Amino acid sequence: MDREIMHDPKREVGYGITDSWDEIVETLQGAVVSTDTELGGYTEQQLLAGRLNMELQAADGRRQTVILELLRIDHRRSTEISELRTALQEQVTTLQGQVTALQAQVTTLQGQQGLA
Template sequence: QISEIKGLQAADRRRQTVISELLRMDHRRSKETSESRTALQGQITALQGQVTALQAYVATLQGQQGLAGDPTLPELPEEAGGSA
């Protein structure tokens, strides 16, 4: 009976070791996941800024094309100092 108890205790210690290792691995993965999430959020924020800048640039270009290509707008006067 004593040897059986010692065998059960040894098996229990091995299980506890495995559980501890699994908990360490889980903690490490959780930390890595959190760090990855933070990095991705930073990249998303940067990309959103780039999209906003590009949208403003496109709007500017569209405005310039609209002014240059709209036949209903009067022609701009020539600069002063030309042949008059």
């Protein structure tokens, strides 16, 4: 078997193994030849794509920073509103107590006038 393979190099070696070098050469023979100009253009495109990607990431980072700052401001305002609402509720409760006390005084005064 080994002698047959040596005499016929294109024949499969076995287990599906073939001479890879021949396949590579055949593939490359059909490939389009690139010039330095084309490769330079490709490299320039890659550099521009990389630069654009970096700019987009930087812009995304700036947007995230702005969003975080807006969230902090929103949280601060929400806390302030909650504190103001609590203070206002306490004032309303105090005023309700005062109104109740005044109503009691009016009732007392009306009762005194009715007795006179």
